[in-house]
Amino acid sequence: MLLEVYHYLLRLDNSRHIVRAMLRGLPAEALNWTPELPASADPMNSMAALAVHLAGAEQHWFSEVIGGAVPTRDRDAEFAYVANSAEEPLARLDAVAAASEAVLSQLTAEELDGEKRARDRMMPVRFIILHVIDHYALHIGHMQITYQLWNAGQAFQAPHWFERRTSREEQ
Numbered sequence: 219m220l221l222e223v224y225h226y227l228l229r230l231d232n233s234r235h236i237v238r239a240m241l242r243g244l245p246a247e248a249l250n251w252t253p254e255l256p257a258s259a260d261p262m263n264s265m266a267a268l269a270v271h272l273a274g275a276e277q278h279w280f281s282e283v284i285g286g287a288v289p290t291r292d293r294d295a296e297f298a299y300v301a302n303s304a305e306e307p308l309a310r311l312d313a314v315a316a317a318s319e320a321v322l323s324q325l326t327a328e329e330l331d332g333e334k335r336a337r338d339r340m341m342p343v344r345f346i347i348l349h350v351i352d353h354y355a356l357h358i359g360h361m362q363i364t365y366q367l368w369n370a371g372q373a374f375q376a377p378h379w380f381e382r383r384t385s386r387e388e389q
Contacts, residue, residue, distance in 0.1 A: 219323045220330060224386070226347050227319060230276075232382045233354035234311050237269055240358075240365055240374045241304040248368050249301040265364050266301035268357045273310040276318055279350050283336050284343060285321035322347070 241249060249266035263271070274296045281287040301307055325343070333340040358376075365374045 220325060220327060222330065223322050223325055226351065227322060228383065228386055229351050230318065230354070231386060233351065233358060234315055236358055236376050237272065237311060237361065238308055240361055241265060241269060241308060244304055246302055249304060251368050252364070253367050262364065263297055263360065265361045266307050267297050267299045268361050269307035270299040270310055271296040272354055272357055273314040275353055276350050277314045279346050280318040280321050283334050284346060
C-alpha cells in the first residue's frame with residue numbers, strides 16, 4: 219500500500235472512530251432526534267441519518283467512482299433513515315470502511331495521480347479522497363452540535379488531535 223494512501227485511511231479511521239464513539243450507547247430517540255426549528259428554517263438531520271449519509275457518500279466515491287462498482291446509492295434514503303439502535307448505522311460504517319480499504323489500498327501511484335469520472339466531469343483521485351475526508355469533518359461537526367443540544371448542553375468529548383491514533387495498528 220502506498221504510504222500516502224495509508225495516511226488517508228488513517229484519517230478516515232479517526233473520523234469513523236469519532237462517529238462511533240459519539241453514537242455508541244445512545245438510545246434510538248437520541249439517534250433520530252432533530253432540534254425544533256421555525257417553520258421557515260431548513261430542516262436538520264439526525265445523528266443517525268448523518269452517519270448513514272457519511273457511509274453512503276464514502277461508498278459512492280470510493281467503491282463506485284474510484285473502484286468502478288455498479289452505483290447503488292440512494293441519497294434521499296440516507297437522509298430519511300431512522301435507526302432502531304446505534305448498531306445499525308455503525309454496521310454500515312464498518313462495512314463501508316472495509317470496502318473503502320479494499321479499493322484504496324490497491325491504488326497504484328499512477329492511479330492516485332489520475333482522474334475518475336464523477337457524473338459529467340473528470341475529477342482527480344486525490345481530490346475525491348480529500349473530499350470524503352472533508353465531508354466527514356463537516357458532518358461530525360453537525361453531529362456534535364446535535365449531540366450537545368440533545369444532551370442539555372453537554373458536548374461530546376471528541377479526542378484532541380494529540381490523543382488520536384497515529385497508526386492503524388493502534389486501533
